[in-house]
Amino acid sequence: MSKEKILEVKDLAISFRTQQGVLQAVRGINFELYKGETLAIVGESGSGKSVTSRAIIGILAGNSIHAGGSIYYYNSGLKKFKQEHVEDSQGQEEEDVIDLMKIDEEDFHKLRGTKISMIFQDPMSSLNPIMKVGKQISEALYLKLGLTKEQAKERAIELMREVGIPEPEKRYYSYPFQFSGGMRQRIVIAIALANDAEILICDEPTTALDVTIQAQILELINRIKKERNLSIIFITHDLGVVANMSDRIGVMYAGKIVEYGTVNEVFYQPKHPYTWALLSAMPDLDSKDKLFAIPGTPPDMHFPPKGDAFAARNKYAMKIDFEEQPPMFKVSDTHFAATWLLHPDAPKMDMPEGLKARIERNKALTKEEV
Numbered sequence: 502m503s504k505e506k507i508l509e510v511k512d513l514a515i516s517f518r519t520q521q522g523v524l525q526a527v528r529g530i531n532f533e534l535y536k537g538e539t540l541a542i543v544g545e546s547g548s549g550k551s552v553t554s555r556a557i558i559g560i561l562a563g564n565s566i567h568a569g570g571s572i573y574y575y576n577s578g579l580k581k582f583k584q585e586h587v588e589d590s591q592g593q594e595e596e597d598v599i600d601l602m603k604i605d606e607e608d609f610h611k612l613r614g615t616k617i618s619m620i621f622q623d624p625m626s627s628l629n630p631i632m633k634v635g636k637q638i639s640e641a642l643y644l645k646l647g648l649t650k651e652q653a654k655e656r657a658i659e660l661m662r663e664v665g666i667p668e669p670e671k672r673y674y675s676y677p678f679q680f681s682g683g684m685r686q687r688i689v690i691a692i693a694l695a696n697d698a699e700i701l702i703c704d705e706p707t708t709a710l711d712v713t714i715q716a717q718i719l720e721l722i723n724r725i726k727k728e729r730n731l732s733i734i735f736i737t738h739d740l741g742v743v744a745n746m747s748d749r750i751g752v753m754y755a756g757k758i759v760e761y762g763t764v765n766e767v768f769y770q771p772k773h774p775y776t777w778a779l780l781s782a783m784p785d786l787d788s789k790d791k792l793f794a795i796p797g798t799p800p801d802m803h804f805p806p807k808g809d810a811f812a813a814r815n816k817y818a819m820k821i822d823f824e825e826q827p828p829m830f831k832v833s834d835t836h837f838a839a840t841w842l843l844h845p846d847a848p849k850m851d852m853p854e855g856l857k858a859r860i861e862r863n864k865a866l867t868k869e870e871v
């Protein structure tokens with residue numbers, strides 16, 4: 502995997518004005534995205550995954566407040582900016598970095614739907630219901646890449662073939678409602694490819710599909726990622742989906758990233774009790790154990806807790822968890838977790854025995870498959 506950074510989310514904070522006051526949806530998150538990698542962001546409903554991805558693509562709701570932080574896009578070719586965090590190192594003035602939270606509408610239009618594309622759970626939300634799908638793909642090519650109408654049509658048919666639409670010459674003239682959910686999601690992917698996107702944000706793209714179709718769409722996303730060196734942000738509440746298709750995972754809880762690391766680190770050496778809970782709640786075909794449900798509910802983000810937001814649901818919580826927010830502790834060069842359990846003075850606490858046994862079983866299974 503190349504290590505060319507394409508995106509850097511820095512101390513990003515997004516709130517919303519609501520009738521009950523200000524809701525703090527994203528509370529200072531940090532992550533990087535590299536070229537050609539898939540970063541999964543997982544967490545329960547309401548943890549701030551969608552708000553994060555909507556901030557990146559610039560489609561936050563009107564009542565949102567940019568409470569702080571930046572989203573740096575590297576080498577967009579759009580402009581040369583000098584940003585605070587790169588000022589002091591030598592030669593950085595030359596770097597092409599833009600802050601997506603600061604650029605104007607016109608520049609954002611050049612990026613959204615072109616360099617950055619998004620696939621949603623419901624493909625209909627990205628498609629025009631009364632326009633033939635072929636036209637929707639070729640329009641992207643025609644408007645944004647300056648091809649002639651004939652060239653655009655030819656290319657659109659090629660793209661339909663590339664994403665696995667059978668008989669693309671014929672289906673070019675069909676309307677979205679004439680396709681199944683899985684096929685519609687393929688059309689949305691074809692539009693993203695038509696735009697030559699560099700970053701593809703997938704927000705629960707397979708949640709509404711049945712399992713077989715889900716696997717096919719995941720396979721397609723994986724294939725185009727490899728073929729085009731795409732960078733993917735994959736948002737899901739389902740850890741099972743990302744196990745086989747992400748390079749790194751960020752676990753979100755109550756508007757913060759509480760743990761991130763490579764897929765192996767998060768699956769095999771999880772450190773945050775919330776990650777333990779998420780992993781324990783994953784259905785496991787080989788286990789006869791009763792499925793673990795995470796007790797309690799996430800906090801009301803109008804009044805985020807003072808300490809570790811997971812403390813109230815965490816049976817391993819210590820006094821300090823209710824009083825002070827834990828910093829990100831480094832586990833390895835690629836693995837970090839925000840839990841006081843990693844403080845050198847904390848009592849030695851390992852993951853639950855049941856989870857440890859599951860992990861060992863899964864490791865053994867993976868070895869068998871190799």
Ligand SMILES: Nc1ncnc2c1ncn2[C@@H]1O[C@H](COP(=O)(O)OP(=O)(O)OP(=O)(O)O)[C@@H](O)[C@H]1O
Binds near residue numbers: 526550551
């Ligand atoms: N326009 C809005 N106005 C008020 N609150 C909002 C708005 N959009 C999102 N929120 C709130 O922000 C928080 C984070 O929402 P977000 O959609 O990012 O969660 P999520 O992790 O993506 O969950 P889901 O999987 O359900 O989409 C939630 O509490 C949500 O209710």
